[in-house]
Amino acid sequence: NAGxxxxxxxxxxxxxxxxxxxxxxxxxxxYMYWYRxxxxxxxxLIHYSVGEGTTAKGEVPDGYNVSRLKKQNFxxxxxxxxxSQTSVYFCASRPRANTEAFFGQxxxxxxx
Amino acid sequence: RKEVEQDPGPFNVPEGATVAFNCTYxxxxxxxxFWYRQDCRKEPKLLMSVYSSGNEDGRFTAQLNRASQYIxxxxxxxxxSDSATYLCVVNPMNSGGYQKVTFGTGTKLQVIP
Numbered sequence: 001n002a003g004x005x006x007x008x009x010x011x012x013x014x015x016x017x018x019x020x021x022x023x024x025x026x027x028x029x030x031y032m033y034w035y036r037x038x039x040x041x042x043x044x045l046i047h048y049s050v051g052e053g054t055t056a057k058g059e060v061p062d063g064y065n066v067s068r069l070k071k072q073n074f075x076x077x078x079x080x081x082x083x084s085q086t087s088v089y090f091c092a093s094r095p096r097a098n099t100e101a102f103f104g105q106x107x108x109x110x111x112x
Numbered sequence: 113r114k115e116v117e118q119d120p121g122p123f124n125v126p127e128g129a130t131v132a133f134n135c136t137y138x139x140x141x142x143x144x145x146f147w148y149r150q151d152c153r154k155e156p157k158l159l160m161s162v163y164s165s166g167n168e169d170g171r172f173t174a175q176l177n178r179a180s181q182y183i184x185x186x187x188x189x190x191x192x193s194d195s196a197t198y199l200c201v202v203n204p205m206n207s208g209g210y211q212k213v214t215f216g217t218g219t220k221l222q223v224i225p
Contacts, residue, residue: 033213040120042217043156043199058212090155097211098144098203103155 002026006091006104013081013111021076021107023091031094032074033058033101034066036087043090049074081111113138116202118216126224129190133219135200136182143211145176146201147185150218156199159185190223197221 004025013019023032030051035043035058045058047066055066063085065077074093078085088108092101118135125131137145145162160167162174162183173186183200197218203211 031211031213035215040217043215045212045214048212092213094213100146100158100161101201101213103157105155 004091004093004102004104006089006107008107009105010108011110013078013109015082015111017081018077018079019081019109020078021089021091021109023074023076023093023104025072025074025093025102027093027095027102028071029093029095029102030071031096031101032068033092034064034074034076035090035092036060036085037090037106038087046076046089083111085109086111115139115204115214116200116216118200118219120217120219122220122222124222124224125190127190127192129223130186130188131190131221132184132186133198133200133221134182134184135202135216136180137200137202137204137214138181139202139204140178140181142202142204144203145174145183146203147172147174147183148199148201148215150197150199152196156215159198187221190221192223192225195221195223 007022033048034046049068052071091104094101147159148156149159150156166175171188175184199218200216
């Protein structure tokens with residue numbers, strides 16, 4: 001069972017470069033989320049989606065864009081990477097409200 | 113005030129001890145609550161849901177106090193393998209009618225031989 005898969009798992013970017021993180025889930029979940037985790041800050045919500053074609057801003061959306069063109073995929077884009085975006089990024093999905101969220105293994109991103 | 117607050121710890125306890133964590137939340141309309149466990153450099157994984165009447169799963173007991181807006185996790189007979197960060201999760205509805213998944217910053221537990 002694949003569950004939630006994130007690609008890539010590691011990446012080093014130079015300041016100003018762009019990249020897209022892919023989150024794919026094979027559980028037919030409606031809700032998907034992108035978080036970043038920094039030491040001492042916990043998991044902070046960047047963007048989320050409650051269904052195919054919908055997206056919404058979370059707690060720390062600046063510098064990121066997202067798209068949910070297909071139900072199983074949730075893409076997180078960094079248009080112009082900054083060192084402040086160095087973090088571990090987690091994607092999560094869940095079938096509906098008030099249910100368990102399942103996480104991908106994370107993407108460790110370093111911006112130099 | 114943060115939506116969800118936890119004591120970051122670390123809690124250093126000997127094997128066999130009982131340890132309890134609390135988590136407070138600010139949104140009184142929050143609908144569901146969970147405890148997750150996160151091992152170092154790994155993704156969070158569900159430990160247990162928290163029900164209004166309280167619930168137990170082996171050595172773990174979760175409680176919800178809606179009046180005081182906090183949830184708790186009790187671990188009995190601590191094992192070395194319990195060493196991890198414990199995250200509380202609260203699901204409030206936002207103004208758009210959608211439900212967020214909001215995490216506390218986590219409480220670090222270190223069980224000592």
